[in-house]
Amino acid sequence: MLAIGTANPTGMVLPQDEFVDDIFRLTNSDHLTELKQKLKRICQKTGIDKRYFHLTPESIVAHPEFFDRELPSLDARVDIVATAVPELAHSAATKAISEWGRPAIDITHLVFSTYSACQAPSADLRLASLLGLRPTVSRTILSLHGCYGGGRALNLAKQLAENNRGARVLVACCETTLVCFGRADGSNLVGHALFGDGAGVVIVGAGPFGETEHPLFEMVSATQTTIPKSDHVLGMQVSGAGVDFHLGIQVPTLIAQNIEQCLVDAFSKGVHPPCSWNDLFWAVHPGGRSILDNLDTVLNLEPEKLAASRHVLREYGNMSGATIVFVLDELRRRRKEGLLPEWGAMLAFGPGITIEAMVLRTPSPNKKW
Numbered sequence: 001m002l003a004i005g006t007a008n009p010t011g012m013v014l015p016q017d018e019f020v021d022d023i024f025r026l027t028n029s030d031h032l033t034e035l036k037q038k039l040k041r042i043c044q045k046t047g048i049d050k051r052y053f054h055l056t057p058e059s060i061v062a063h064p065e066f067f068d069r070e071l072p073s074l075d076a077r078v079d080i081v082a083t084a085v086p087e088l089a090h091s092a093a094t095k096a097i098s099e100w101g102r103p104a105i106d107i108t109h110l111v112f113s114t115y116s117a118c119q120a121p122s123a124d125l126r127l128a129s130l131l132g133l134r135p136t137v138s139r140t141i142l143s144l145h146g147c148y149g150g151g152r153a154l155n156l157a158k159q160l161a162e163n164n165r166g167a168r169v170l171v172a173c174c175e176t177t178l179v180c181f182g183r184a185d186g187s188n189l190v191g192h193a194l195f196g197d198g199a200g201v202v203i204v205g206a207g208p209f210g211e212t213e214h215p216l217f218e219m220v221s222a223t224q225t226t227i228p229k230s231d232h233v234l235g236m237q238v239s240g241a242g243v244d245f246h247l248g249i250q251v252p253t254l255i256a257q258n259i260e261q262c263l264v265d266a267f268s269k270g271v272h273p274p275c276s277w278n279d280l281f282w283a284v285h286p287g288g289r290s291i292l293d294n295l296d297t298v299l300n301l302e303p304e305k306l307a308a309s310r311h312v313l314r315e316y317g318n319m320s321g322a323t324i325v326f327v328l329d330e331l332r333r334r335r336k337e338g339l340l341p342e343w344g345a346m347l348a349f350g351p352g353i354t355i356e357a358m359v360l361r362t363p364s365p366n367k368k369w
């Protein structure tokens with residue numbers, strides 16, 4: 001990984017302790033008192049302080065169909081995401097490219113992950129055009145991978161960079177709740193309490209590196225594991241009313257029960273396993289506070305090990321596939337302060353239940369590539 005950029009929309013920046021009152025008022029739902037109290041209870045347990053949204057109070061009022069399942073809303077949502085998603089990704093990408101120090105036309109591959117891809121050509125082509133990438137840039141769009149999209153895109157970028165000499169892969173993950181934001185009901189409260197909007201971009205390449213290129217993290221080995229018989233537990237479904245999501249109550253337990261084997265598999269692919277999980281730095285997708293708590297318990301982690309993930313969850317919420325890029329960005333900040341060990345583990349989870357695991361290494365300044 002050679003550079004990282006992130007961006008958030010500022011349509012609404014909602015403190016978590018005001019979110020429920022604001023959303024229920026804007027969607028004329030104040031009469032649903034039990035639901036409102038339950039969502040408040042869940043919000044208090046999320047470990048989130050604030051979240052960013054593309055939607056504004058004005059656009060919520062202008063689109064009553066977003067909050068009435070009886071009315072079709074997919075067309076209006078797709079209209080908005082068609083520009084909002086590539087533009088947000090563009091903000092993150094310009095930061096990453098500026099840090100990378102080379103011109104955008106040197107990008108050879110683009111991997112774009114979003115759960116808002118409902119059209120073709122899609123957000124990948126629009127982003128390529130906004131950035132002025134070369135017409136021969138090799139584009140891939142990953143759709144509906146949800147929260148493991150960032151992990152999947154980085155894994156793919158690693159394969160592309162290692163198998164195409166001189167390749168420079170721009171990985172863009174951009175998620176906005178525009179396609180799924182609706183009236184709170186009994187089935188979607190946890191998503192309402194967790195999800196926010198954001199974009200994260202990473203530029204990936206294998207050596208030899210140019211003068212301006214300074215590797216941030218080395219992606220050493222990667223695995224993808226699907227937890228057997230868990231496909232019904234976590235999912236998304238496109239409907240006339242947008243994208244519906246389902247987050248089963250078993251998710252944190254299932255991840256906890258399977259995570260150690262995934263890590264052992266990732267670390268046994270030709271690299272030395274660490275003496276203890278506490279010898280690593282950790283880049284974990286903060287899917288929810290209880291997922292992080294469970295990982296602390298089953299892996300017996302010291303309290304500060306998941307600090308970067310908890311920081312991102314607190315400041316931005318769960319931005320699905322983009323979140324892991326924010327965690328990596330926070331970790332490289334901590335690395336500058338000399339706070340990271342040499343070896344690390346990256347984890348992202350999503351529908352399947354799919355677990356993306358990757359062994360990371362902080363490059364030594366003297367390493368020859």
Ligand SMILES: CC(C)(COP(=O)(O)OP(=O)(O)OC[C@H]1O[C@@H](n2cnc3c(N)ncnc32)[C@H](O)[C@@H]1OP(=O)(O)O)[C@@H](O)C(=O)NCCC(=O)NCCSC(=O)/C=C/c1ccc(O)cc1
Binds near residue numbers: 251290
């Ligand atoms: C912050 C939570 C939601 C609550 O904290 P807690 O410590 O478990 O608190 P409680 O046990 O007291 O639960 C509070 C209330 O929430 C309820 N609850 C607790 N999980 C649940 C539950 N999954 N259902 C429905 N009620 C619940 C629970 O029953 C209880 O209800 P009540 O007794 O009436 O107050 C916590 O459980 C948590 O972080 N859960 C993990 C959430 C989760 O699955 N995250 C998704 C990981 S994968 C991912 O990141 C994204 C995938 C994705 C997919 C689709 C997309 O469109 C985009 C993305």
